[in-house]
Amino acid sequence: MSVICDRATTHDLSGAIRALLPSLERFVRFEGPDPARSRSQWQPALDGALPVTGVGRDAVLAELASLVVANGLRTGHPGFSGWVTTMPTDVGIAADLAQAIAVPQRWWATAGNFVDDLAMRWLIALLGFPASFAGTFTAGGSTANLIGLGAARQHAGERLGLHPSRDGNDGFVEPRVYCSTETHHVVGRSLGVLGLGRRSLREVPLDRHGTIDLDRLQAALDEDAAAGRTQVAVVACAGDVNLGRVDPIAELARIARERGIWLHVDGAYGGWGVLDERVRERFGDVATYDSFAIDPHKWLAAPVGTGAAIVRDAGVLARAFEVETGAYDRERQVPVGTGDTGSPFDELGLGTPDFGVDFSAPARGLAVWAILREIGSSGVQERIVRHNDCARRIADRARSVDTLQLLAEPVLSICCFRYRPVGWTDDVRLDALNEAILHGIRARGRTVTSSTKVGGRFAIRPCFINPRSTLADADALVDEVLAVGKDLATAG
Numbered sequence: 001m002s003v004i005c006d007r008a009t010t011h012d013l014s015g016a017i018r019a020l021l022p023s024l025e026r027f028v029r030f031e032g033p034d035p036a037r038s039r040s041q042w043q044p045a046l047d048g049a050l051p052v053t054g055v056g057r058d059a060v061l062a063e064l065a066s067l068v069v070a071n072g073l074r075t076g077h078p079g080f081s082g083w084v085t086t087m088p089t090d091v092g093i094a095a096d097l098a099q100a101i102a103v104p105q106r107w108w109a110t111a112g113n114f115v116d117d118l119a120m121r122w123l124i125a126l127l128g129f130p131a132s133f134a135g136t137f138t139a140g141g142s143t144a145n146l147i148g149l150g151a152a153r154q155h156a157g158e159r160l161g162l163h164p165s166r167d168g169n170d171g172f173v174e175p176r177v178y179c180s181t182e183t184h185h186v187v188g189r190s191l192g193v194l195g196l197g198r199r200s201l202r203e204v205p206l207d208r209h210g211t212i213d214l215d216r217l218q219a220a221l222d223e224d225a226a227a228g229r230t231q232v233a234v235v236a237c238a239g240d241v242n243l244g245r246v247d248p249i250a251e252l253a254r255i256a257r258e259r260g261i262w263l264h265v266d267g268a269y270g271g272w273g274v275l276d277e278r279v280r281e282r283f284g285d286v287a288t289y290d291s292f293a294i295d296p297h298k299w300l301a302a303p304v305g306t307g308a309a310i311v312r313d314a315g316v317l318a319r320a321f322e323v324e325t326g327a328y329d330r331e332r333q334v335p336v337g338t339g340d341t342g343s344p345f346d347e348l349g350l351g352t353p354d355f356g357v358d359f360s361a362p363a364r365g366l367a368v369w370a371i372l373r374e375i376g377s378s379g380v381q382e383r384i385v386r387h388n389d390c391a392r393r394i395a396d397r398a399r400s401v402d403t404l405q406l407l408a409e410p411v412l413s414i415c416c417f418r419y420r421p422v423g424w425t426d427d428v429r430l431d432a433l434n435e436a437i438l439h440g441i442r443a444r445g446r447t448v449t450s451s452t453k454v455g456g457r458f459a460i461r462p463c464f465i466n467p468r469s470t471l472a473d474a475d476a477l478v479d480e481v482l483a484v485g486k487d488l489a490t491a492g
């Protein structure tokens with residue numbers, strides 16, 4: 001007699017969601033102490049061997065609720081301002097669920113795939129790019145940078161009469177990509193993946209403004225041009241993760257254009273800053289960018305796994321990521337239809353184009369569409385301005401309280417500061433104190449933030465992108481630092 005082992009349920013979605021919902025609702029109320037700290041309580045319960053016989057749906061849902069959700073990461077707590085990450089808002093979460101169920105593939109002619117494409121056009125419009133620009137949703141900023149730089153490599157190769165995505169990088173002479181020392185390390189990894197090698201990155205020091213030194217960049221470009229090296233791209237940083245500084249992009253665009261080099265802009269975090277008129281100028285004219293990486297899963301609070309790459313020339317991008325179509329998916333060669341067909345499976349052309357490294361992929365733009373439809377461009381703009389205000393509020397308080405020190409003037413929504421008891425001057429001692437404060441405030445649970453180094457000094461570094469955070473949360477963070485700092489300084 002055969003025993004049925006595949007007991008995967010497919011008939012009671014409502015029951016499954018109902019079973020999980022109370023724990024999710026409890027989680028998003030963020031009440032009480034953060035349970036995720038008590039690792040010893042959940043890890044042993046989860047760390048089992050692969051089951052031969054499954055436990056069945058209800059037991060899985062119970063474990064999800066009581067062990068996974070209950071011990072989740074509270075990046076959506078209004079007092080969370082750490083790193084560059086947050087939790088999605090309601091419609092983004094709902095869209096993710098809808099996508100998993102009804103838009104399981106980015107191919108074919110479904111409403112979800114149409115909306116995925118529409119979301120990209122809205123994003124292009126929101127950020128001020130000309131409508132002729134094209135883009136693709138990606139798994140995040142890392143992949144978005146990879147895609148932008150993949151297009152840059154293709155462009156550089158084609159200038160030499162090569163086709164690098166097809167033939168590889170033979171013919172490139174000691175390729176070089178230029179960026180500042182503050183550029184995110186995933187840019188280097190992209191170059192590794194693209195076969196150019198991380199060592200092709202020529203990192204240019206910062207100037208006195210803390211952004212790429214243009215004179216030294218020009219010198220590096222001249223030197224490499226004279227040596228006959230293949231100059232693949234200039235990478236501008238539109239919001240570095242440490243301080244949120246934006247390179248002088250208008251200047252970089254001019255330099256790159258004059259030399260015929262591709263300009264890639266990494267705005268994974270800070271690209272949204274173009275929506276704040278007070279800092280808009282720093283981004284130059286977005287129409288001059290050749291490629292741009294931005295993360296809807298950061299400031300737009302789309303579900304994690306939602307990045308975007310936008311390019312001026314869709315043709316280069318398509319050639320950079322083209323594939324030879326196999327017999328089994330020859331239907332992908334069918335041109336985009338215009339009218340109704342007998343079946344959505346007869347027409348492939350509505351979703352994200354084949355512009356990246358994924359083949360099967362979710363319609364990531366569905367959540368972006370839902371968020372933009374819910375709050376509109378003015379809602380996004382208001383969020384960016386509010387969060388930049390949060391950083392400015394902290395800076396104002398750091399300037400006005402004698403036990404605080406502002407370590408860097410905020411540009412976007414990051415503010416670096418430290419607690420400095422009156423009379424303390426030893427940086428080593430101050431570093432240790434501020435590190436203890438960082439952990440002390442996390443332990444209290446009202447606010448959680450992260451740190452960095454500014455000029456070698458330990459800095460408390462909030463980064464406001466959390467849609468649930470307001471000026472009151474910026475004030476609460478400062479109050480926490482003052483309270484914990486006072487206690488620790490008095491004790492030590």
Ligand SMILES: Cc1ncc(COP(=O)(O)O)c(C=O)c1O
Pocket residue numbers: 084139140141142143145184186239240241266267268269270295307
């Ligand atoms: C400037 C910048 N570039 C790239 C990345 C990488 O993006 P992701 O984590 O979405 O892959 C980040 C992440 O914080 C970033 O801030």
